[in-house]
Amino acid sequence: MIEKIHHIGIAVHSLDAALKFYRDTLGLHVHAQDTVQDQGVKAALLTIGRSEIELLEPLSPESAVGKFLARKGEGLHHICFQTPDVDAELEGLKAKGVELVDQKPRRGLAGMICFLHPKAARGVLVELATPVP
Amino acid sequence: MIEKIHHIGIAVHSLDAALKFYRDTLGLHVHAQDTVQDQGVKAALLTIGRSEIELLEPLSPESAVGKFLARKGEGLHHICFQTPDVDAELEGLKAKGVELVDQKPRRGLAGMICFLHPKAARGVLVELATPVP
Numbered sequence: 001m002i003e004k005i006h007h008i009g010i011a012v013h014s015l016d017a018a019l020k021f022y023r024d025t026l027g028l029h030v031h032a033q034d035t036v037q038d039q040g041v042k043a044a045l046l047t048i049g050r051s052e053i054e055l056l057e058p059l060s061p062e063s064a065v066g067k068f069l070a071r072k073g074e075g076l077h078h079i080c081f082q083t084p085d086v087d088a089e090l091e092g093l094k095a096k097g098v099e100l101v102d103q104k105p106r107r108g109l110a111g112m113i114c115f116l117h118p119k120a121a122r123g124v125l126v127e128l129a130t131p132v133p
Numbered sequence: 134m135i136e137k138i139h140h141i142g143i144a145v146h147s148l149d150a151a152l153k154f155y156r157d158t159l160g161l162h163v164h165a166q167d168t169v170q171d172q173g174v175k176a177a178l179l180t181i182g183r184s185e186i187e188l189l190e191p192l193s194p195e196s197a198v199g200k201f202l203a204r205k206g207e208g209l210h211h212i213c214f215q216t217p218d219v220d221a222e223l224e225g226l227k228a229k230g231v232e233l234v235d236q237k238p239r240r241g242l243a244g245m246i247c248f249l250h251p252k253a254a255r256g257v258l259v260e261l262a263t264p265v266p
Binding site: 001002003004005008010012013017018021022025026027028048049050051072073074075076077078079081082093096098118120121122123124 | 134135136137138141143145146150151154155158159160161181182183184188205206207208209210211212214215226229231251253254255256257
């Protein structure tokens with residue numbers, strides 16, 4: 001069961017430059033900013049209704065987001081759907097033969113998360129997340 | 134003022150193939166399906182929380198979405214933010230020197246809408262919309 005859009009991930013070269021538009025020009029509120037070493041990104045999370053915008057700046061060109069920027073340039077990177085039970089959701093998708101990036105949920109910025117393969121979702125990198133209290 | 138994510142637009146070669154994943158596999162509800170001649174697309178709108186997924190299949194390779202598919206392939210196309218007053222929002226952005234696609238709001242699938250230029254938003258095509266009752 002998918003409850004809502006948890007967030008939309010946007011790959012950018014510079015968080016500071018991106019915040020000039022999303023925070024200063026559009027007026028969205030930054031509720032968190034963090035460096036996630038194992039994902040190789042600096043992230044800023046902006047509130048938009050009951051969802052978030054996640055701005056992602058790579059820590060190195062070899063990170064997943066760094067490679068995305070080199071290949072495609074700045075722009076929409078992934079979309080994250082919130083589900084109440086990411087384990088059950090992932091098992092259900094596995095049973096349906098959906099192509100996955102992660103075989104098991106793992107800890108991420110949004111809680112317990114996993115990524116499906118873009119091939120499964122018409123070229124869209126889909127993340128599933130169950131927030132952790 | 135931005136209230137929420139109104140929808141996320143995804144460019145696809147075939148609505149039918151895309152619905153197999155977003156409707157049948159993920160279980161999202163299709164609440165509308167429509168052909169919009171002047172935008173050159175067939176669209177399916179799926180409910181997700183208080184937002185929507187908008188699947189877009191081009192009517193021809195010369196349409197904006199057709200050109201996007203030829204250039205980038207299937208995937209995330211644009212993001213639409215809901216605002217209570219798209220006219221005032223657009224005037225405010227103009228005054229701040231934001232690069233625009235539309236100089237005036239026009240009628241679209243989501244109500245009165247306008248597009249900002251991807252250059253303004255770090256490579257993201259941003260739509261603003263005020264639903265019309």
